Amino acid sequence: MAARKSLLVGLAGQQNAGKSTIFNLLTGANQHIANYPGVTVDKKSGAYRDAQGRVEVVDLPGTYSLTSFSLEERVARDFLLGEKPDVVINVVDASQLKRSLYLTFQLMEMGLPVVLACNMMDIAESTGQKVDVKRLESSLGVTVVPMVGRKGHGKADLQKAVRQAAEAKASGPKNLIAYEELEPHIGMLEKKLAEHTNLAITAPPRWLAVKLLEGDEEAFRILDATHPDAVNLRQMVQTMIQSFEEGTNHSPADHIVICRDRLAARMVKACLTREKENGVSISEKVDRVVLNRVLAPFVLVLSVYLIYEISIVQGYKLTEYTWPVLAWLREAVSSLLPPPELLEDSLLRSLVLWMVDSANTLLNYVPIFFILFMLIAVLEDSGYMARIAFILDRIFHSFGLHGQSTLPFILGGVFAGGCAVPGVMATKGIPDERSRLATILTVPYMNCLAKAPLYILLINIYFAADKSWALFFISTITIIMALIIAKVLTYFVLRGKETAPFVMEMPAYHTPTVKGVLQRAYERTWQYIKKVGTIVVAVSVCVFILLQFPGIPDESMLNYTGRMEKSMADFRVKAAKAGGEAYQKYWEGENLEKLLLLYDGYRAAKMAAGTGASSVDGEYQAAYPELYPLIARSKDKAAKKITGLLRNLSKTRKTIRREIRGEKIETSFFGRVGRALEPVTQFAGFDWKVNIALISSFAARESSVATLGALFQEKADEGATLESRMEAEGKSGGRTPLGALAIIIFFALYPPCLATTIMVKVQTASYKWMFFSIIFPTVLGLVTASAVYTLGGALGLSGVEAMKVFYVLALALAAGLAFIPDPLMKHPQPTYVEQT
Amino acid sequence: MFWNRRRNNCQNVEAGAAPCLGPGMLNGCDCALSGVVKGCRCRIRRHHAHGAVRQRLLDMGFVPNAEVEVMRVATLGDPMEVKVGDSFITLRKHEADQIEIVNN
Numbered sequence: 001m002a003a004r005k006s007l008l009v010g011l012a013g014q015q016n017a018g019k020s021t022i023f024n025l026l027t028g029a030n031q032h033i034a035n036y037p038g039v040t041v042d043k044k045s046g047a048y049r050d051a052q053g054r055v056e057v058v059d060l061p062g063t064y065s066l067t068s069f070s071l072e073e074r075v076a077r078d079f080l081l082g083e084k085p086d087v088v089i090n091v092v093d094a095s096q097l098k099r100s101l102y103l104t105f106q107l108m109e110m111g112l113p114v115v116l117a118c119n120m121m122d123i124a125e126s127t128g129q130k131v132d133v134k135r136l137e138s139s140l141g142v143t144v145v146p147m148v149g150r151k152g153h154g155k156a157d158l159q160k161a162v163r164q165a166a167e168a169k170a171s172g173p174k175n176l177i178a179y180e181e182l183e184p185h186i187g188m189l190e191k192k193l194a195e196h197t198n199l200a201i202t203a204p205p206r207w208l209a210v211k212l213l214e215g216d217e218e219a220f221r222i223l224d225a226t227h228p229d230a231v232n233l234r235q236m237v238q239t240m241i242q243s244f245e246e247g248t249n250h251s252p253a254d255h256i257v258i259c260r261d262r263l264a265a266r267m268v269k270a271c272l273t274r275e276k277e278n279g280v281s282i283s284e285k286v287d288r289v290v291l292n293r294v295l296a297p298f299v300l301v302l303s304v305y306l307i308y309e310i311s312i313v314q315g316y317k318l319t320e321y322t323w324p325v326l327a328w329l330r331e332a333v334s335s336l337l338p339p340p341e342l343l344e345d346s347l348l349r350s351l352v353l354w355m356v357d358s359a360n361t362l363l364n365y366v367p368i369f370f371i372l373f374m375l376i377a378v379l380e381d382s383g384y385m386a387r388i389a390f391i392l393d394r395i396f397h398s399f400g401l402h403g404q405s406t407l408p409f410i411l412g413g414v415f416a417g418g419c420a421v422p423g424v425m426a427t428k429g430i431p432d433e434r435s436r437l438a439t440i441l442t443v444p445y446m447n448c449l450a451k452a453p454l455y456i457l458l459i460n461i462y463f464a465a466d467k468s469w470a471l472f473f474i475s476t477i478t479i480i481m482a483l484i485i486a487k488v489l490t491y492f493v494l495r496g497k498e499t500a501p502f503v504m505e506m507p508a509y510h511t512p513t514v515k516g517v518l519q520r521a522y523e524r525t526w527q528y529i530k531k532v533g534t535i536v537v538a539v540s541v542c543v544f545i546l547l548q549f550p551g552i553p554d555e556s557m558l559n560y561t562g563r564m565e566k567s568m569a570d571f572r573v574k575a576a577k578a579g580g581e582a583y584q585k586y587w588e589g590e591n592l593e594k595l596l597l598l599y600d601g602y603r604a605a606k607m608a609a610g611t612g613a614s615s616v617d618g619e620y621q622a623a624y625p626e627l628y629p630l631i632a633r634s635k636d637k638a639a640k641k642i643t644g645l646l647r648n649l650s651k652t653r654k655t656i657r658r659e660i661r662g663e664k665i666e667t668s669f670f671g672r673v674g675r676a677l678e679p680v681t682q683f684a685g686f687d688w689k690v691n692i693a694l695i696s697s698f699a700a701r702e703s704s705v706a707t708l709g710a711l712f713q714e715k716a717d718e719g720a721t722l723e724s725r726m727e728a729e730g731k732s733g734g735r736t737p738l739g740a741l742a743i744i745i746f747f748a749l750y751p752p753c754l755a756t757t758i759m760v761k762v763q764t765a766s767y768k769w770m771f772f773s774i775i776f777p778t779v780l781g782l783v784t785a786s787a788v789y790t791l792g793g794a795l796g797l798s799g800v801e802a803m804k805v806f807y808v809l810a811l812a813l814a815a816g817l818a819f820i821p822d823p824l825m826k827h828p829q830p831t832y833v834e835q836t
Numbered sequence: 837m838f839w840n841r842r843r844n845n846c847q848n849v850e851a852g853a854a855p856c857l858g859p860g861m862l863n864g865c866d867c868a869l870s871g872v873v874k875g876c877r878c879r880i881r882r883h884h885a886h887g888a889v890r891q892r893l894l895d896m897g898f899v900p901n902a903e904v905e906v907m908r909v910a911t912l913g914d915p916m917e918v919k920v921g922d923s924f925i926t927l928r929k930h931e932a933d934q935i936e937i938v939n940n
Binding site: 064065067069070095096098099102250254257258261283284287291292293294296297386389390391393394395397403500501502503504505506 | 882894909
């Protein structure tokens, strides 16, 4: 054997034992993430070098034990059995030593060389527990390395121990745990199993014997696959289990656990000294107030309110400072592009600016998200998030969700503003598969920040008198609808999915570290920015094409150019009348076009600069000393008049441009789809314009308002806002508050944006759920909106009345559904014989 | 159902503390953890749950003979928080229903 030898090391440990910290400590930046074959569980692997060679470390999923009940445990176990790593590093939480040892015993029983990384020694010490490492080493028979992963203590010792264990091939004492009364059975079974060598290669016989007596399904599968006499052996195991139960009044499975627990207790007693026995911890003292049955809801509401106030309210104020940066960016990009044309800009220019605008609207939320994610990280790291799950589980559970659905819902925007992308991503932590899917499919109903502009637009037009009530309606109806939908999905679509109990450790309170909070906030914000950078920009291109092509017919275009030329001729006449022959050369022929574009560029630059407008003046004055009097307010009378004329001409240009844009959209592919859908959407009161806006918002919510802005452009002179334009046109077209309500409801139930659906695909590992997450909400939204619009119209309800009726009905439905018991929550019939 | 759940009571063995008395007090026989009142300590006798639920409970330290203490219940009466060994675990009454306990 060569001296240089590369090793394969598995990193096993329970959740929250600091496994990933140790993994990062060992491998540094040298790691990559893949999936275990066929499942969604992440397989993180990395490597480091020591004096003897390369050591590859595979981070196994965090598991409490190695049974076949959960996917993570099966994955971890298959790796250990199949890959046969040279060494297994077992990371344990020193402050939870006894419970951690259960996994250690199971690893050692599998016959693997184990190194115990005894992590969080500092926390154990701070709670008054002192671990005698030497003693633990001798009672377990494996190397124990004391570590403080967070501070990087113990890295070199661990690497040394790994190499030593690999060379010694020492797997610790074989019969570490004595199973007492069960031993004869184990011994007999082990002998039988060892007779067949190909089985002994797959799995150590003693381990398999114990697993069989435990009744582990995977163990039976291994037996069936590798043992020629499996049927008889199965029979034998069953008889053993039965006779053992009769003799001891315990199932072998219980007995095995008791034996392990007893040994763990003995070891802890020998190796761990406690300073203060059973004092009331600080966490417990805090919980007596925070989790007090009466006070808990108030504390919860207060903390949620604080989060809302700090992140959304204060964050919006922060965007006032960041928006100019984005506006400057847009200007910078546009200056690199071909200059604007009089009526129709070049394709390159409009496409790139469209992309920049799409990205900017989303990037505008970055400050809000950063604050929000920072606060959420504080909640998580402090341990309060687990308490929120504890307080709210009863409600969530009534609707098929889970206490741990709290975090995804908060990220998704329970209280007016969030993003479904990190929300869906955060469902990873939910252990219950059925609740996890229900959460993934309902998080998108929350109020994502990007839905707000359309809501505000519609409220300002149609519900101006009842603004606060309408806002309350929107922010709470989404939660009510999400709960209803979750329950319905749980009952029908998700029936039969795996569920798991809500058994969760309540962590002790910790003071969050600045580094930890910033890191997590940064990670989540970065995910969001990546979404903007990739998916949204890519999709915005597709939407652009679908909204721009095939373009408007030539005769229409001729009409527009004619109008523009006429206005320019008018300008020339009027300008000549106004005097100022000195300037005449500036509007002769082509020059007028240049002048007009310069004027528009100057106005745009001033708008973008905001407070720094005077510097813009200076720049233009220096760059165009002769033209400057014409575009800015000057003292020269003739120039002033010409500036006024120029302003009018600029308005005409803008109107014509807007009309061109509107006609383009109307005749575009999307416009045709919007019109084609009118027969279906008429019941909900949507005309083709609303249809287009709703379709384009599938790419990114923000586009809905932008598209509406382009569509409702008639009589759009400078002063008229989109609100007043939509109102004016809505009135003539018969749109009512009831119709607006239908739009609001549809928008609330609308399918997630494209980025979210892609995240749904990632988190569920199935296209089926991705398409479900698109189609189901569309149908539901359309049916609900149609019902509200048609029935509300038939009953002659006003918008606000219909809103109230809908709210009460939804609330009643939700309350009713809460009392329908869970289909799976029937108590299993006791199968044991009552004995005393 | 949570509103008509049987309330089982275990004697509180803490010195000086009042015993958690209630109707239908049963001595050293089968009662479920779900019925144990806040502040009471008792010992786990066995699990009636199977499969994943049972394993999860065992992993979290609910092993036979372990001493448990009910710390509190949530505002809406479910789930409950239980101290087992050094850890605090929350579980729903539905799961606690299947843990048989005896007086300490």
